[in-house]
Amino acid sequence: MRLFRYNSIYMEKVLSVKNLTKKFKRVVVNNISFDVERGNVYGLLGPNGSGKSTTFGMLLSTINPTSGDWFWFGKKGTDPETLKKIGAIIEQPNFYPYLSAETNLKIVAEIKGTPVSRIDEVLNTVKLLDRKKDKFKTFSLGMKQRLAIASALLNNPEVLILDEPTNGLDPEGIIQIREIIASIAKQGITIIIASHLLDEIEKICSHVIVLKEGNSIYSGRVDEMTNNQGFFELKADQNTILLSALEDLQWFSSVSAEGDIIKAYIRDDASVSASALNQKLAEKGIYLSHLAKKKKSLENQFLELVKNNN
Incomplete structure:
Protein backbone atom coordinates (compact mmCIF):
# COMPACT_ATOMS: atom_id res chain seq x y z
CA MET A 1 0.00 0.00 0.00
CA MET A 225 -0.21 5.40 -15.20
CA THR A 226 -2.13 3.32 -17.69
CA ASN A 227 -5.80 2.83 -18.42
CA ASN A 228 -5.44 -0.71 -17.17
CA GLN A 229 -8.61 -1.92 -15.44
CA GLY A 230 -6.77 -4.75 -13.74
CA PHE A 231 -7.30 -8.48 -13.95
CA PHE A 232 -8.82 -11.45 -12.15
CA GLU A 233 -7.04 -14.54 -10.96
CA LEU A 234 -9.43 -17.50 -10.94
CA LYS A 235 -9.39 -21.22 -10.26
CA ALA A 236 -12.05 -23.94 -10.46
CA ASP A 237 -12.22 -27.72 -10.46
CA GLN A 238 -12.61 -27.69 -14.23
CA ASN A 239 -10.44 -24.87 -15.55
CA THR A 240 -11.09 -25.77 -19.18
CA ILE A 241 -14.82 -25.04 -18.75
CA LEU A 242 -13.98 -21.90 -16.75
CA LEU A 243 -11.64 -20.66 -19.50
CA SER A 244 -14.33 -21.10 -22.12
CA ALA A 245 -16.97 -19.35 -20.00
CA LEU A 246 -14.71 -16.33 -19.41
CA GLU A 247 -14.06 -16.00 -23.14
CA ASP A 248 -17.80 -16.12 -23.86
CA LEU A 249 -18.52 -13.27 -21.42
CA GLN A 250 -16.60 -10.77 -23.60
CA TRP A 251 -15.73 -8.71 -20.52
CA PHE A 252 -12.04 -9.39 -20.97
CA SER A 253 -9.35 -8.32 -23.43
CA SER A 254 -7.48 -11.58 -22.89
CA VAL A 255 -7.89 -14.80 -20.93
CA SER A 256 -5.05 -17.26 -20.37
CA ALA A 257 -4.04 -20.16 -18.16
CA GLU A 258 -0.82 -19.95 -16.15
CA GLY A 259 -0.42 -23.29 -14.46
CA ASP A 260 -3.60 -23.96 -12.48
CA ILE A 261 -4.49 -20.24 -12.31
CA ILE A 262 -6.49 -18.46 -15.01
CA LYS A 263 -5.87 -14.76 -15.58
CA ALA A 264 -8.61 -12.65 -17.15
CA TYR A 265 -7.65 -9.07 -18.08
CA ILE A 266 -10.58 -6.63 -17.96
CA ARG A 267 -11.31 -4.61 -21.08
CA ASP A 268 -10.74 -0.86 -20.76
CA ASP A 269 -14.41 -0.15 -21.49
CA ALA A 270 -15.69 -2.74 -19.00
CA SER A 271 -16.46 -2.41 -15.31
CA VAL A 272 -16.54 -5.76 -13.55
CA SER A 273 -16.64 -6.48 -9.82
CA ALA A 274 -15.53 -9.74 -8.27
CA SER A 275 -19.03 -10.40 -6.90
CA ALA A 276 -20.66 -9.80 -10.32
CA LEU A 277 -18.21 -12.18 -11.98
CA ASN A 278 -18.68 -14.84 -9.30
CA GLN A 279 -22.47 -14.63 -9.66
CA LYS A 280 -22.32 -14.84 -13.45
CA LEU A 281 -20.13 -17.94 -13.32
CA ALA A 282 -22.34 -19.55 -10.65
CA GLU A 283 -25.33 -19.11 -12.98
CA LYS A 284 -23.38 -21.23 -15.47
CA GLY A 285 -22.76 -23.89 -12.84
CA ILE A 286 -19.11 -22.92 -12.32
CA TYR A 287 -18.04 -22.57 -8.71
CA LEU A 288 -14.67 -20.98 -7.97
CA SER A 289 -12.12 -22.20 -5.46
CA HIS A 290 -10.09 -19.01 -5.95
CA LEU A 291 -11.02 -15.48 -7.08
CA ALA A 292 -8.92 -12.33 -6.67
CA LYS A 293 -9.02 -8.99 -8.45
CA LYS A 294 -5.65 -7.34 -8.95
CA LYS A 295 -3.98 -4.40 -10.68
CA LYS A 296 -0.87 -4.64 -12.78
CA SER A 297 2.20 -3.67 -10.80
CA LEU A 298 3.93 -0.37 -11.55
CA GLU A 299 6.81 -2.44 -12.89
CA ASN A 300 4.62 -4.12 -15.52
CA GLN A 301 3.01 -0.81 -16.43
CA PHE A 302 6.44 0.85 -16.69
CA LEU A 303 7.78 -1.92 -18.92
CA GLU A 304 4.72 -1.61 -21.18
CA LEU A 305 5.21 2.16 -21.42
CA VAL A 306 8.86 1.75 -22.35
CA LYS A 307 8.01 -0.96 -24.90
CA ASN A 308 5.28 1.18 -26.47
CA ASN A 309 7.65 4.13 -26.78
CA ASN A 310 10.46 2.29 -28.56
Whole structure:
Protein backbone atom coordinates (compact mmCIF):
# COMPACT_ATOMS: atom_id res chain seq x y z
CA MET A 1 0.00 0.00 0.00
CA ARG A 2 1.27 3.45 -0.88
CA LEU A 3 2.43 5.50 2.09
CA PHE A 4 1.22 8.81 0.67
CA ARG A 5 -1.78 9.45 -1.47
CA TYR A 6 -2.90 12.28 -3.67
CA ASN A 7 -4.69 15.05 -1.78
CA SER A 8 -7.19 16.90 -3.96
CA ILE A 9 -7.15 19.90 -1.60
CA TYR A 10 -3.82 20.98 -3.00
CA MET A 11 -3.99 22.14 -6.61
CA GLU A 12 -1.54 25.06 -6.70
CA LYS A 13 1.46 24.49 -8.99
CA VAL A 14 4.77 24.91 -7.20
CA LEU A 15 6.72 23.97 -10.35
CA SER A 16 5.92 24.11 -14.05
CA VAL A 17 8.46 22.79 -16.57
CA LYS A 18 8.09 23.76 -20.23
CA ASN A 19 10.02 22.09 -23.07
CA LEU A 20 13.23 21.73 -21.05
CA THR A 21 16.21 20.48 -23.07
CA LYS A 22 19.90 19.92 -22.31
CA LYS A 23 22.53 18.87 -24.83
CA PHE A 24 26.10 17.97 -23.97
CA LYS A 25 27.73 15.81 -26.63
CA ARG A 26 24.30 14.24 -26.97
CA VAL A 27 20.79 15.16 -25.91
CA VAL A 28 20.49 14.25 -22.21
CA VAL A 29 17.12 15.89 -21.54
CA ASN A 30 14.84 16.22 -24.54
CA ASN A 31 12.01 18.75 -24.52
CA ILE A 32 10.33 17.57 -21.31
CA SER A 33 7.30 19.25 -19.73
CA PHE A 34 5.49 18.52 -16.47
CA ASP A 35 3.81 20.24 -13.51
CA VAL A 36 4.19 19.66 -9.78
CA GLU A 37 1.22 20.48 -7.54
CA ARG A 38 1.63 21.54 -3.94
CA GLY A 39 1.39 18.96 -1.18
CA ASN A 40 2.09 15.83 -3.24
CA VAL A 41 5.01 13.44 -3.61
CA TYR A 42 6.36 13.22 -7.16
CA GLY A 43 8.70 10.59 -8.53
CA LEU A 44 11.11 11.25 -11.38
CA LEU A 45 11.48 7.66 -12.56
CA GLY A 46 14.00 6.27 -15.00
CA PRO A 47 17.15 4.17 -15.28
CA ASN A 48 20.61 5.62 -14.77
CA GLY A 49 21.42 7.96 -17.65
CA SER A 50 17.79 8.88 -18.33
CA GLY A 51 18.31 12.55 -17.40
CA LYS A 52 17.00 12.71 -13.82
CA SER A 53 20.02 14.36 -12.18
CA THR A 54 20.51 16.70 -15.12
CA THR A 55 16.89 17.80 -14.81
CA PHE A 56 17.38 18.54 -11.11
CA GLY A 57 20.59 20.41 -11.91
CA MET A 58 18.74 22.70 -14.32
CA LEU A 59 15.84 23.28 -11.93
CA LEU A 60 18.34 24.30 -9.22
CA SER A 61 20.39 26.45 -11.65
CA THR A 62 23.60 24.42 -11.27
CA ILE A 63 23.35 23.36 -14.93
CA ASN A 64 22.46 25.75 -17.73
CA PRO A 65 19.69 24.47 -20.02
CA THR A 66 20.05 24.39 -23.80
CA SER A 67 16.45 25.54 -24.16
CA GLY A 68 13.14 25.60 -22.33
CA ASP A 69 11.78 27.28 -19.21
CA TRP A 70 10.63 26.45 -15.71
CA PHE A 71 8.67 28.35 -13.12
CA TRP A 72 8.98 27.95 -9.35
CA PHE A 73 5.94 29.27 -7.47
CA GLY A 74 4.86 31.08 -10.65
CA LYS A 75 8.22 32.85 -11.02
CA LYS A 76 10.48 32.08 -13.97
CA GLY A 77 13.81 30.39 -13.25
CA THR A 78 15.57 29.81 -9.93
CA ASP A 79 16.87 32.87 -8.11
CA PRO A 80 18.37 33.05 -4.57
CA GLU A 81 14.98 33.89 -3.04
CA THR A 82 13.43 30.84 -4.68
CA LEU A 83 16.25 28.60 -3.42
CA LYS A 84 15.37 29.60 0.15
CA LYS A 85 12.05 27.80 -0.35
CA ILE A 86 13.73 24.59 -1.56
CA GLY A 87 15.64 21.92 0.32
CA ALA A 88 17.71 19.59 -1.87
CA ILE A 89 20.01 16.59 -1.61
CA ILE A 90 21.62 16.01 -4.99
CA GLU A 91 24.98 14.52 -4.03
CA GLN A 92 26.35 12.31 -1.26
CA PRO A 93 26.14 13.88 2.21
CA ASN A 94 29.24 15.97 2.94
CA PHE A 95 29.68 16.42 6.68
CA TYR A 96 32.70 16.67 8.98
CA PRO A 97 33.36 13.10 10.16
CA TYR A 98 34.78 13.98 13.59
CA LEU A 99 32.00 16.42 14.49
CA SER A 100 28.67 15.45 16.01
CA ALA A 101 25.41 15.48 14.08
CA GLU A 102 24.33 18.54 16.07
CA THR A 103 27.55 20.46 15.35
CA ASN A 104 27.41 19.60 11.66
CA LEU A 105 23.87 20.95 11.48
CA LYS A 106 24.92 24.12 13.32
CA ILE A 107 27.46 24.72 10.54
CA VAL A 108 24.80 24.13 7.87
CA ALA A 109 22.38 26.45 9.70
CA GLU A 110 25.01 29.19 9.80
CA ILE A 111 25.68 28.83 6.06
CA LYS A 112 21.96 28.90 5.27
CA GLY A 113 21.21 31.69 7.72
CA THR A 114 18.61 29.64 9.54
CA PRO A 115 18.09 29.48 13.33
CA VAL A 116 19.84 26.69 15.23
CA SER A 117 16.64 26.30 17.22
CA ARG A 118 15.31 24.07 14.41
CA ILE A 119 18.07 21.48 14.82
CA ASP A 120 16.31 19.34 17.42
CA GLU A 121 13.08 19.51 15.42
CA VAL A 122 14.63 18.26 12.17
CA LEU A 123 16.68 15.62 13.98
CA ASN A 124 13.49 14.36 15.55
CA THR A 125 11.82 14.26 12.10
CA VAL A 126 14.56 11.97 10.77
CA LYS A 127 14.68 9.91 14.00
CA LEU A 128 18.21 10.95 14.98
CA LEU A 129 17.51 13.15 18.00
CA ASP A 130 18.94 10.56 20.40
CA ARG A 131 22.16 10.47 18.33
CA LYS A 132 22.72 14.21 18.00
CA LYS A 133 25.89 14.16 20.16
CA ASP A 134 27.44 11.25 18.21
CA LYS A 135 30.15 11.81 15.63
CA PHE A 136 29.16 11.61 11.99
CA LYS A 137 31.82 8.95 11.30
CA THR A 138 29.98 6.53 13.63
CA PHE A 139 26.78 6.71 11.57
CA SER A 140 25.61 4.00 9.21
CA LEU A 141 24.94 4.87 5.57
CA GLY A 142 21.22 5.13 6.28
CA MET A 143 21.81 7.44 9.24
CA LYS A 144 24.08 9.63 7.13
CA GLN A 145 21.35 9.91 4.53
CA ARG A 146 18.81 10.80 7.22
CA LEU A 147 21.14 13.51 8.56
CA ALA A 148 21.38 14.91 5.03
CA ILE A 149 17.58 15.08 4.88
CA ALA A 150 17.62 16.89 8.23
CA SER A 151 20.05 19.46 6.83
CA ALA A 152 17.78 20.01 3.83
CA LEU A 153 14.86 20.66 6.19
CA LEU A 154 16.67 23.29 8.28
CA ASN A 155 15.41 26.22 6.22
CA ASN A 156 11.81 24.95 6.57
CA PRO A 157 11.42 24.49 2.78
CA GLU A 158 8.18 24.36 0.84
CA VAL A 159 9.72 21.83 -1.57
CA LEU A 160 12.14 18.98 -0.83
CA ILE A 161 14.19 17.47 -3.68
CA LEU A 162 15.83 14.07 -3.14
CA ASP A 163 18.06 12.39 -5.71
CA GLU A 164 18.09 8.60 -5.20
CA PRO A 165 17.50 8.85 -1.41
CA THR A 166 17.58 5.07 -0.84
CA ASN A 167 20.52 4.29 -3.10
CA GLY A 168 22.84 1.71 -1.50
CA LEU A 169 20.73 1.25 1.63
CA ASP A 170 19.77 -2.10 3.14
CA PRO A 171 16.07 -3.02 3.44
CA GLU A 172 15.79 -1.58 6.95
CA GLY A 173 17.37 1.70 5.83
CA ILE A 174 15.01 1.91 2.85
CA ILE A 175 11.97 1.44 5.10
CA GLN A 176 13.23 4.15 7.47
CA ILE A 177 13.72 6.65 4.63
CA ARG A 178 10.29 5.75 3.24
CA GLU A 179 8.63 6.40 6.62
CA ILE A 180 10.47 9.71 7.02
CA ILE A 181 9.38 10.87 3.56
CA ALA A 182 5.79 9.99 4.44
CA SER A 183 5.96 11.99 7.69
CA ILE A 184 7.46 15.00 5.87
CA ALA A 185 4.75 14.82 3.22
CA LYS A 186 2.08 14.92 5.93
CA GLN A 187 3.44 18.33 6.94
CA GLY A 188 2.35 19.65 3.53
CA ILE A 189 5.84 19.82 2.05
CA THR A 190 5.95 19.01 -1.65
CA ILE A 191 8.53 16.31 -2.38
CA ILE A 192 10.23 15.41 -5.67
CA ILE A 193 12.23 12.18 -5.68
CA ALA A 194 14.47 10.88 -8.44
CA SER A 195 14.76 7.11 -8.46
CA HIS A 196 15.38 4.13 -10.71
CA LEU A 197 13.59 1.86 -8.21
CA LEU A 198 10.06 1.16 -9.38
CA ASP A 199 8.98 -0.35 -6.08
CA GLU A 200 10.00 2.75 -4.12
CA ILE A 201 8.15 5.11 -6.45
CA GLU A 202 5.03 2.95 -6.20
CA LYS A 203 5.12 2.92 -2.39
CA ILE A 204 6.08 6.55 -1.79
CA CYS A 205 4.76 8.71 -4.62
CA SER A 206 1.35 10.02 -5.59
CA HIS A 207 2.54 11.20 -9.03
CA VAL A 208 5.26 10.08 -11.42
CA ILE A 209 7.18 11.48 -14.38
CA VAL A 210 8.74 8.64 -16.38
CA LEU A 211 11.95 9.42 -18.29
CA LYS A 212 13.49 7.28 -20.99
CA GLU A 213 16.72 8.41 -22.65
CA GLY A 214 15.94 12.01 -21.75
CA ASN A 215 12.34 11.87 -23.01
CA SER A 216 9.26 12.15 -20.81
CA ILE A 217 7.00 9.25 -21.77
CA TYR A 218 4.44 9.68 -18.97
CA SER A 219 3.48 12.34 -16.43
CA GLY A 220 0.54 11.94 -14.06
CA ARG A 221 -0.92 10.03 -11.13
CA VAL A 222 0.80 6.76 -10.25
CA ASP A 223 -2.54 4.97 -10.07
CA GLU A 224 -3.48 6.30 -13.51
CA MET A 225 -0.21 5.40 -15.20
CA THR A 226 -2.13 3.32 -17.69
CA ASN A 227 -5.80 2.83 -18.42
CA ASN A 228 -5.44 -0.71 -17.17
CA GLN A 229 -8.61 -1.92 -15.44
CA GLY A 230 -6.77 -4.75 -13.74
CA PHE A 231 -7.30 -8.48 -13.95
CA PHE A 232 -8.82 -11.45 -12.15
CA GLU A 233 -7.04 -14.54 -10.96
CA LEU A 234 -9.43 -17.50 -10.94
CA LYS A 235 -9.39 -21.22 -10.26
CA ALA A 236 -12.05 -23.94 -10.46
CA ASP A 237 -12.22 -27.72 -10.46
CA GLN A 238 -12.61 -27.69 -14.23
CA ASN A 239 -10.44 -24.87 -15.55
CA THR A 240 -11.09 -25.77 -19.18
CA ILE A 241 -14.82 -25.04 -18.75
CA LEU A 242 -13.98 -21.90 -16.75
CA LEU A 243 -11.64 -20.66 -19.50
CA SER A 244 -14.33 -21.10 -22.12
CA ALA A 245 -16.97 -19.35 -20.00
CA LEU A 246 -14.71 -16.33 -19.41
CA GLU A 247 -14.06 -16.00 -23.14
CA ASP A 248 -17.80 -16.12 -23.86
CA LEU A 249 -18.52 -13.27 -21.42
CA GLN A 250 -16.60 -10.77 -23.60
CA TRP A 251 -15.73 -8.71 -20.52
CA PHE A 252 -12.04 -9.39 -20.97
CA SER A 253 -9.35 -8.32 -23.43
CA SER A 254 -7.48 -11.58 -22.89
CA VAL A 255 -7.89 -14.80 -20.93
CA SER A 256 -5.05 -17.26 -20.37
CA ALA A 257 -4.04 -20.16 -18.16
CA GLU A 258 -0.82 -19.95 -16.15
CA GLY A 259 -0.42 -23.29 -14.46
CA ASP A 260 -3.60 -23.96 -12.48
CA ILE A 261 -4.49 -20.24 -12.31
CA ILE A 262 -6.49 -18.46 -15.01
CA LYS A 263 -5.87 -14.76 -15.58
CA ALA A 264 -8.61 -12.65 -17.15
CA TYR A 265 -7.65 -9.07 -18.08
CA ILE A 266 -10.58 -6.63 -17.96
CA ARG A 267 -11.31 -4.61 -21.08
CA ASP A 268 -10.74 -0.86 -20.76
CA ASP A 269 -14.41 -0.15 -21.49
CA ALA A 270 -15.69 -2.74 -19.00
CA SER A 271 -16.46 -2.41 -15.31
CA VAL A 272 -16.54 -5.76 -13.55
CA SER A 273 -16.64 -6.48 -9.82
CA ALA A 274 -15.53 -9.74 -8.27
CA SER A 275 -19.03 -10.40 -6.90
CA ALA A 276 -20.66 -9.80 -10.32
CA LEU A 277 -18.21 -12.18 -11.98
CA ASN A 278 -18.68 -14.84 -9.30
CA GLN A 279 -22.47 -14.63 -9.66
CA LYS A 280 -22.32 -14.84 -13.45
CA LEU A 281 -20.13 -17.94 -13.32
CA ALA A 282 -22.34 -19.55 -10.65
CA GLU A 283 -25.33 -19.11 -12.98
CA LYS A 284 -23.38 -21.23 -15.47
CA GLY A 285 -22.76 -23.89 -12.84
CA ILE A 286 -19.11 -22.92 -12.32
CA TYR A 287 -18.04 -22.57 -8.71
CA LEU A 288 -14.67 -20.98 -7.97
CA SER A 289 -12.12 -22.20 -5.46
CA HIS A 290 -10.09 -19.01 -5.95
CA LEU A 291 -11.02 -15.48 -7.08
CA ALA A 292 -8.92 -12.33 -6.67
CA LYS A 293 -9.02 -8.99 -8.45
CA LYS A 294 -5.65 -7.34 -8.95
CA LYS A 295 -3.98 -4.40 -10.68
CA LYS A 296 -0.87 -4.64 -12.78
CA SER A 297 2.20 -3.67 -10.80
CA LEU A 298 3.93 -0.37 -11.55
CA GLU A 299 6.81 -2.44 -12.89
CA ASN A 300 4.62 -4.12 -15.52
CA GLN A 301 3.01 -0.81 -16.43
CA PHE A 302 6.44 0.85 -16.69
CA LEU A 303 7.78 -1.92 -18.92
CA GLU A 304 4.72 -1.61 -21.18
CA LEU A 305 5.21 2.16 -21.42
CA VAL A 306 8.86 1.75 -22.35
CA LYS A 307 8.01 -0.96 -24.90
CA ASN A 308 5.28 1.18 -26.47
CA ASN A 309 7.65 4.13 -26.78
CA ASN A 310 10.46 2.29 -28.56
